[in-house]
Amino acid sequence: MHVVLDALEAADDPEEHRGPLADLVADLTESGMDYYYMRALKLSGAGFVAQRSASVGISGAVRMISTVSRQFIMRMDGKQLRAIASHIRGLAD
Secondary structure, three states: HHHHHHHHHHHHOOHHHHHHHHHHHHHHHHHHHHHHHHHHHOOOOHHHHHHHHHHHHHHHHHHHHHHHHHHOOOOHHHHHHHHHHHHHHHHOO
């Protein structure tokens, strides 16, 4: 995460880092869904079928969110990309 954000923030042309930022956002989306939903479901002792059903649904949601967010990120200008990077840094604090 820090490598992608550092490179984008230091770049003369942050738009060259759209792809890696979009990949990072997709990874964070997947990690967040796993942490906030699947982890809680596992900790609750939900059965295999419930966990598997939730996993399939969440995977579909992550794919959709990642596709849409990639489309937006790939059209952003440098100022917008830096704003996204700043927001992600704020989440890590």
